[in-house]
Amino acid sequence: MQIISASWIITCDKNNSIIKNGAIVYDKKIIDIDTLDNIKNKYPKTKIKNLKENSVIMPGLINSHVHMEFSSNTTSLKYGNFITWLNSVIKERENISLKSTSKLISQKLDFMKKTGTTSIGAISSYSYDLQACLNSPLNTVFFVEAIGSKADMIDTLFSDFKARLKEVQSHKSDNFIPAIAIHSPYSVHPFLIRECLNIARKENLAVSSHFLESPEEFEWLHHNKGAFLSFLQKLLGQNKAISKPLEFLNQFKNIKDLSFTHCVEASNNDLEKIKDLNATIIHCPTSNRLLNNTKLNIENLKDYDLKFSLGTDGLSSSNSLSMFDELRNALMIHENINLNDLSNTLLKSATKNSALALGLNKGELSQNKDADFICISLPDIVLDKNLLAINIILHTKYVENTIIGGKNV
Ligand SMILES: [Zn+2]
Known part of the structure; x- marks a missing residue:
């Protein structure tokens, strides 16, 4: 059992509780969380690690959508229009994949850790990123992706998918969790979707x-x-879409931990259906800006009682895998929302809601949640606790300490 204290603790719990001069008692999970004075009284014999002035402890950031296999891209792809981008991906894909070695992916994962990420939802097209994810201390929800729309290829595609999934499942552990991704409504045949989702339900x-x-x-x-x-x-x-949006969504009934990424063009009917499915929307603002110059209408989601989580997407559609960069971009593009409210919402989207999207017992600092948290240091004193969230987003580039599953990593 260990105790750590900081000037501020941001819990990201359902009440958005913030504790001034707070402390956390933890082993693999969080045992207690309270003011430092109360913790001292309750645990008089345990040594307390005190962080310095203007320190903040908050839940580790959870990047709910990233493609590590495209990590080598910086300047090769064309942005500004989705189809132009897609054509450039098809042209450069092999080159980018070849350069995205395990070593490079490991470096990117390390950068993600240093910039506050403790868990990722990694969408994997070929499992080229498997070894690097296994070697990393980050928690990985590893999504084996299904893609392919040609009817006569389904048997082969499904066999390949099952073989990849089986291999990935053989590595299952506390911090490596196999999962399933369906690429998109336009690229996966309904029969293939049906078979993959049956596995997801069963397992x-x-x-x-x-x-x-x-x-x-x-x-x-x-x-x-x-x-x-x-x-x-x-x-x-092809001259006809293989699925209509609602037909596509209807296939996802009875999946426990379900998320849909982007949804920037989803209709109100689609949003209603996504709510029915109890799914989370994953928001990747930088990617949406670069590929389409659009953004998710996050205000509209409230009408459907829908939650959104945050992801960076891959380096094929972003210039950074830092969740703090993503938070800053999100803060800048949603210019029609009150800044302080938005800052609080965004911190929650990158923690609690991302955990929800990925089905993790993380993302908030409260009793019995996994002890995954980050320690950061603000440049100066924050006088009003309502200004903490915006200052954390504006000023944090790197974290000072990362604790995953109770261990300093
Ligand atoms: Zn993506």
Whole structure:
């Protein structure tokens, strides 16, 4: 059992509790959390580690959507329009994958740790990122991704998928959790989706899918028109979408831990259905800005009682895997919301809501949650506790300490 205290503790719990001069008692899980004075009284014999002035302890950040296999990209891809980007990905994919070695991915994971991330939801297309994730102290929810829309290929694709999943499942541990990703409504055949989701239900695996990321996807799925038509006609000889949005969503019934990434073009009917499915929306603001110049209408989600979590997406559609960079970008692009309210909402989206999306017992500092937290240091005194969230987002680049499962890593 250990005790650590800081000038401030941000719990990200359901009441958004903030404790001034607080302390946490923990082993693998959080045992107690209170003011330093109360903790001293309750545990008089235990040594307390006191962090310095203007220190903050908060839950470790959870990056709910990232593609590590594209980690080598910096300047190779074209941004500004989804189809232009997709064409550049197809052209450069092999090169980017080849350069994204295990060593490079390990370096990126280390950077993520230093910038406050303690858990990731890694979408894996080929399992090239498997070894680096296994070697990392970060908790990984490892999403084996299914992709492929050609009916005559489904048996082969499903066999490959099952083989990859089996390999990934053989590494299951407390901090490595196998899961299933469906690439998107336009790229995965409904039969393949059905089979993969049956496995998820049977084995109780978390599921995630990209959904309505671009106006082009909306045009294609609803009307079989737009830039996707020429793109998919040329690539696969398709002239009709394989699923309508609601048909697609309806396939995801009875999945316990479910998330849909992007949803920037989701209709109100879609949002209602996503709520029915008890799913979380994953918001990747930098990626949405770079690929489509759009953003998720986070105010609108309130009408559907929908929660959103935060993710960086991969370096194929972002310039940083730092969750604090992502938080700053989110703070800047949602300019129509009160800054302090937004700051609190964003911190929660990167912690508690991300844990919800991935099905983890983490993301908030309260009794019996996993002891995953970060210690940061603000440059000066914060006079008003209501200004803590915005100052943490504005001023934190690197963390001073990272504790995962009660261990300093
Ligand atoms: Zn993605």
